[in-house]
Amino acid sequence: MDTLAELRAGRLAGATRLDLSCGLTEFPREIFDLADSLETLNLSGNALDALPDDLGRLHKLRVLFCSDNRFTTLPESIGGCHGIDIVGFKANRIAKVPAAALPPSLRWLILTDNQIEELPDTLGHCTRMQKLMLAGNRLSWLPNSMAALQRLELLRISANRFEALPEWLLSLPRLSWLAAAGNPFDTQAEDTAIAAQSVPHVDWRNLTLGRKLGEGASGVIHQATLEPSQQEVAVKLFKGAVTSDGWPHSEMATCIAAGAHPTLIAAQSRIDGHPDGTEGLVMPLVPPSFRTLAGPPSLASCTRDIYADDAKWTADIALRIASDIASAMQHLHARGILHGDLYAHNILWNAQGGGRLGDFGAGWMTGSLDASQTTALQRLEMRAFGCLLEELLDRCSDTQPAAMLALKDRCMQPDVAARPSFDEALRVLQQEAAP
Known part of the structure; x- marks a missing residue:
């Protein structure tokens, strides 16, 4: 029996989570039978364009996902869910966000890939907000009330219509992960970077794809063999659609502009001649002994990565990883590049080889x-590095390096301008590691 049938038969009593993706055109009223238990409601992948006015009857609701539906307005009834933490309406047709639709309890709001031109001032009342996903809309400004979002840590405003960044954005004390590519103020920089780089081009016919290594929002990565040299490489093929981070075109531009660096996984060539016109990059193949440092954030952790229970390393290894990533970031900043997603889940490591970003x-x-x-903006990104240092230090199996501890505190201090640069951070870490 499918989930909707079970719901209507009363067999889901006491459920804390409900996932319904079955072509719904109307909200099933039987969901209210779970009002005393339901905490997570996922209605993504349907054909809904409205939610009931009495949605607040789901008084225990904490998480609501309605992505890939047909909403044109963010439902005002969400504002009646006074304890809700997370709301996701990605890939709808939303053009209007009413003030009443934003309860102050919100901690994570996802409005990626819609048609929004403006946001209400009441967004600034959501002072618990940590994560705000707005890529792929039609925004050209943000309400000044958002300066009150002192807990905001991750913001995505890529692929919009911003002519400039709001000045208050640059002093938010906890902002660490900011993506803003694909806006009018940034597009010229992207185009210039792609045109100026002498990255080689590789004919698609000279690549033999092997096993899939991974898949993200922007594309799929395969192991591949490059002819005629028989070199083993990694190939990323882009999907083309806007993602939670922005346009794949922006990712390709930044990856090419990054150039070569020993602790950076960047592009070594572009792909020409794919039969479907798909864009792609050839990257160095990282040895299989390297593994991902951590998993991405969960719904509960919101902005912080999830580490395996047995994730432990010595202080020497923690210093090596931190130094390698600081070196990669120093290289990027020197080239006028912001990573935007400096996280452990984007780092590969092993005990002997250190870290690769x-x-x-x-x-x-x-x-x-x-x-x-x-x-x-570079100092904002230093806070992300401070979070990484904190996570590395927390999992040290021996004495935590004193200089690394002090550096972590400096990177995470609320005064953005007083944070160190990656030049200074790298010097501190290298001095600590020196015999």
Whole structure:
């Protein structure tokens, strides 16, 4: 029996989570039978365009997903769910966000890939907000009330219509992961970077794809063999659609502009001649002994990565990983590139080889910004590095390095301008590691 039939038969009493993706055109009223238990409701992948006015009867609801539906307005009834934490309406047709639709309890809001031109001032009342996903809309400004979002840590405003960044954005004390590529102020920098780079081109016919290594929002990565050299490489084929981070075109531009660096997983060539016109990049194949440092954030952790229970390393290894990533970031910042997603789940590591930073999905370039804005944005990214240092230190199996501890505190301090640069961070870490 399918889930909807079980719901209507009363067989889901006491359920805390409900997933319904079965072509729904109307909200099943039987969901209210779960009002005393339901915490997560996932109605993604249907044909809904409205929610009931009395949605607040689901008084225990904490998570609501309605992505890939037909909503044109964010339902005001969400505002009646006074304890809701997470709301996701990705890939709808939403053009209007009423003030009443945003309860102050929100911690994570996903409105990616819609048609939104403006947001209400009441967004600034959501002072618990940590994660705000707005890529792929028609926004050209953000309400100044958002300066009150002092807990905001991750913001995606890529693939919109911003002519400039709001100045208050550059001083938010906890903002660490910011993506803003594919806006008018950034597009020229992207195009210039792609045109200026002398990255080689590879004919698709010279590549033999092997097993799939991974898949993300922007594309699929395969192991491949490059003819005639028989070189083993990694190939990323882009999907083409807007993602939670922005346009795949922006990722490709940033990856190419990054150039070569020993602790960075960047592009070594572009792919020409794919039979479907798909864009792609050839990247170095990282040895299989390397593994991902952590998993991505969960619904509960929101902005912080999830580590395996047995994730432990010595202080020497923690220092090596931190130094390698600081070196990669120093290289990017020197080239006017922001990574935008400096996270453990984008780092590969092993005990002997240290760390390798990859995934430029949220990356963007600062070439069209003035020097003060660029410096401020680089200091925002230092907080992301501070979070990484904290996570590495927490899992040290021996004494935590004192200088690394002090550096972590400096990177995470609320005064953005007082944070160190990656030049200084790398010096500190290298001095600590020196015999």
